[in-house]
Amino acid sequence: MRRARAVKIHTAMGEVRGVETNKGDLFKSNCVVMASSVRPGLRLLLDRADLLPVRFSRRLDAMETSGSYYISYYSIPEDAARGLHPNIEVTGMNMSLPLAFSPDTFYMLIPSLIDPSSAPPGRHCLCLSLPCPAGYAMDRHGRNSCRISLEQIAVEKFPALRGKMTHLFDLGPGQLETISGNPGGAAYGWVQSPEQSGIRRLGIKTPITGLYLAGQWTMPGGGIAGVITSGRLCAQAILKDKAFVSVEPC
């Protein structure tokens, strides 16, 4: 159901039985896919968190969450993007940003150079994105200062942008967390390290029969390609396990 949030996963005899939403609906099913943040999902949504074996629970505790981003979006006229690339890494500059950590890189993305439908005719969509620690606290004042500093660096590096960037909105880790439910606004789920990627990430199947995982918190890893692959692996696992998947709205 669109715009509804799962608030409880029902089980019986160690098997999944369905999902309850914040709208009060209960969907009975012998197959549920959790495609959102796994640690709070399993700990808070399962009607019986004690169903998780101790070993699995310890593994969940040991997994390390990835970093987040500060992102600022702009509309720019077509001519300001002339000669620019869709994805530019701005690095090695003297970035004295008003932050409690010391970034040396940010990204300037112009997705409408690849997909013109992502901006109105005659305009481009530009995004400045700065990696920052998950959960890094940025109030409106902090976001404003960060935005102004990034804009200054961007126009110094690319003078055609001067006076052409119409600011639309910006998001820090807190806003990303609110939108996605990912703790601290984690951009890739768990840290993308060799220890937490591929078969070392959480598996598609959980210890609870019928409860599967998909998305960046599970194998093979975060990022668009990894998430698409996990969706395919999850669908294949379900088709292999279940001769018949029942879904019954009540």
Ligand SMILES: Cc1cc2nc3c(=O)[nH]c(=O)nc-3n(C[C@H](O)[C@H](O)[C@H](O)COP(=O)(O)OP(=O)(O)OC[C@H]3O[C@@H](n4cnc5c(N)ncnc54)[C@H](O)[C@@H]3O)c2cc1C
């Ligand atoms: C700023 C930023 C830049 C990025 N740049 C890149 C990039 O350039 N290249 C790349 O490959 N990757 C990039 N990533 C990472 C990539 O976007 C993610 O890894 C990927 O989108 C995660 O997809 P997902 O479906 O697993 O999770 P999400 O996109 O987080 O989706 C989870 C969904 O679950 C919903 N949800 C949460 N809780 C509940 C609930 N209880 N009930 C119902 N729904 C719920 C959320 O609302 C959300 O819609 C970036 C991420 C960010 C934040």
